[in-house]
Amino acid sequence: MADTTKNLEKAPAQETALAERTKDRPVFMPPVDIIEDANNLYIYADMPGADEKGVNITLENDVLSIEAQVAEVNFDKHTTTYAEYGIGDYRRAFTLNESFDRDKIEAKMKNGVLSIVLPKSEAVRTRSIPIKAG
Amino acid sequence: MKYLTPFRWGRRNLPAGREFEAHPLDVFQREMNRLFDDFFKGSDLRPWAEEMEALGAFNPQVNMTEDDKSITVSAELPGMDEKDIEISLSKDSLTIKGEKKEENEQKGKESYYMERSYGSFTRVLPIPKEVNTEKAEASFKRGVLTITLPKLEREKQSQKKIKIKAD
Numbered sequence: 696m697a698d699t700t701k702n703l704e705k706a707p708a709q710e711t712a713l714a715e716r717t718k719d720r721p722v723f724m725p726p727v728d729i730i731e732d733a734n735n736l737y738i739y740a741d742m743p744g745a746d747e748k749g750v751n752i753t754l755e756n757d758v759l760s761i762e763a764q765v766a767e768v769n770f771d772k773h774t775t776t777y778a779e780y781g782i783g784d785y786r787r788a789f790t791l792n793e794s795f796d797r798d799k800i801e802a803k804m805k806n807g808v809l810s811i812v813l814p815k816s817e818a819v820r821t822r823s824i825p826i827k828a829g
Numbered sequence: 830m831k832y833l834t835p836f837r838w839g840r841r842n843l844p845a846g847r848e849f850e851a852h853p854l855d856v857f858q859r860e861m862n863r864l865f866d867d868f869f870k871g872s873d874l875r876p877w878a879e880e881m882e883a884l885g886a887f888n889p890q891v892n893m894t895e896d897d898k899s900i901t902v903s904a905e906l907p908g909m910d911e912k913d914i915e916i917s918l919s920k921d922s923l924t925i926k927g928e929k930k931e932e933n934e935q936k937g938k939e940s941y942y943m944e945r946s947y948g949s950f951t952r953v954l955p956i957p958k959e960v961n962t963e964k965a966e967a968s969f970k971r972g973v974l975t976i977t978l979p980k981l982e983r984e985k986q987s988q989k990k991i992k993i994k995a996d
Contacts, residue, residue: 704890726945726946727944727945728940728942728943728944728945729940729941729942730938730939730940730941731938731939731940731941732938732939737938739908739945741907741908741945741972742907742972743905743906743971743972743973744905744971744972744973745971745972746971766971772896772897773894773895773896773901774894774895774896775892775893775894775895776893776894776895776900776957777891777892777893778892779890779891779892780890780891780892780905805908806906806907806908806909806910806969806971806972807905807906807908807971807972807973808907808908808972
């Protein structure tokens with residue numbers, strides 16, 4: 696049972712050796728689903744609170760990184776009475792080990808879920824080869 | 830401890846990779862500990878949350894903030910549509926219900942990571958103050974549900990500052 700455990704609480708992002716952050720707010724690692732079919736690789740990331748303006752996706756040297764800024768929610772004079780989740784930005788990076796058609800990568804943000812479609816390049820696509828009867 | 834349990838002597842010398850059987854007493858003690866831990870876990874607004882999460886079911890997390898006019902409840906529901914969310918409000922509790930569906934058909938696809946969770950959920954939250962149920966509002970933006978519950982007039986006034994007289 697322990698192997699199937701999913702952590703539903705937001706996990707802090709793993710610090711990469713990038714520049715230090717100057718903002719004083721937590722950074723979370725968004726949970727993702729990565730799915731592959733014959734032609735594409737799909738990445739879905741849960742990033743509630745972020746919209747398309749705040750998301751930054753970069754692909755550099757086979758490292759795909761996702762960063763999202765969450766708009767500050769400001770309730771004037773509100774005090775927190777009960778809190779289960781923290782509000783912060785999101786960051787996560789993946790190393791891609793296949794070649795993708797870089798010009799055709801598409802990303803979309805809807806209802807707090809980022810979906811990225813990475814089309815495989817012609818060379819690595821799986822093709823079914825018809826067998827001719829002799 | 831090892832010296833008091835002669836039946837475990839030498840167990841350490843097993844070749845790596847082989848699991849040794851736990852002694853029934855150990856298992857019993859662990860079970861008892863778990864039972865007591867669970868029993869005394871205290872008042873959680875998410876009963877069974879851990880059990881549900883262990884199964885990978887979706888159980889959204891909520892935050893509650895308050896000022897003198899209203900109570901705001903927000904919940905993170907990424908990937909859901911406002912049509913899939915049902916909110917009901919009674920005098921002293923707020924219920925958020927819904928189902929988060931998997932958007933992608935798995936046929937002919939291979940998945941590498943499955944960290945996101947899906948499923949139906951129900952959260953019932955007690956409301957600490959009396960609120961005007963008629964004027965409650967909800968909005969769903971960027972995967973975050975925000976419910977605003979205005980407090981009743983008399984609730985607003987019930988908090989009164991008491992002055993301390995100096996002699």
